[in-house]
Amino acid sequence: MAQPLHLTITVDVVASEADLSPAEATTWQAARAATDHAYAPYSHFHVGTALLLDDGSIFRGTNQENAAFPSGLCAERTALFGLAASQPERRIVGMAVAARPANGDFVPVTSCGACRQVMAEYEHRQKQAIPLLLQGPNGSIYRFSSLSDLLPFGFTSDDLPRVN
Numbered sequence: 001m002a003q004p005l006h007l008t009i010t011v012d013v014v015a016s017e018a019d020l021s022p023a024e025a026t027t028w029q030a031a032r033a034a035t036d037h038a039y040a041p042y043s044h045f046h047v048g049t050a051l052l053l054d055d056g057s058i059f060r061g062t063n064q065e066n067a068a069f070p071s072g073l074c075a076e077r078t079a080l081f082g083l084a085a086s087q088p089e090r091r092i093v094g095m096a097v098a099a100r101p102a103n104g105d106f107v108p109v110t111s112c113g114a115c116r117q118v119m120a121e122y123e124h125r126q127k128q129a130i131p132l133l134l135q136g137p138n139g140s141i142y143r144f145s146s147l148s149d150l151l152p153f154g155f156t157s158d159d160l161p162r163v164n
């Protein structure tokens, strides 16, 4: 007989930026500021990501588009790949993503499937959950306690057969 499996994800709905901790507010503002450096001449959708690191510094990423459309990359992955390539010893202790039209105000955004897979990879690699801030509706901010909350049943290295 089939049994249902119920999954529960708890998301804190923070009323406004004023209710974030100082470290969260810094990360949140950095993601928003990063949207100024998006390279999005085709979609005109500016996305910024900020990673809060264990030394208190912030590492930013923005979406980078390309005339050959599939060659572009999302802000989340430019941030995570850039950090992994340049400072792999750092732990990520927080992440925020912000988005807005080129000449408009910030809008709610959620990460695409490919980014979720990459986010899960680096969280799994550092063996420490990474909280995530995303804009919600009506000025609210969604606080996820772990990046893997965005990817139930995600595939990680634990699912690969050991070869040695």
Ligand code: THU
Binding pocket: 040, 043, 045, 047, 062, 063, 064, 065, 072, 073, 074, 075, 076, 110, 111, 112, 115
């Ligand atoms: N984009 C991101 O950077 N992150 C997301 O999570 C969603 C989409 C970018 C990709 C592309 O440059 C533009 O937004 C429109 O899809």
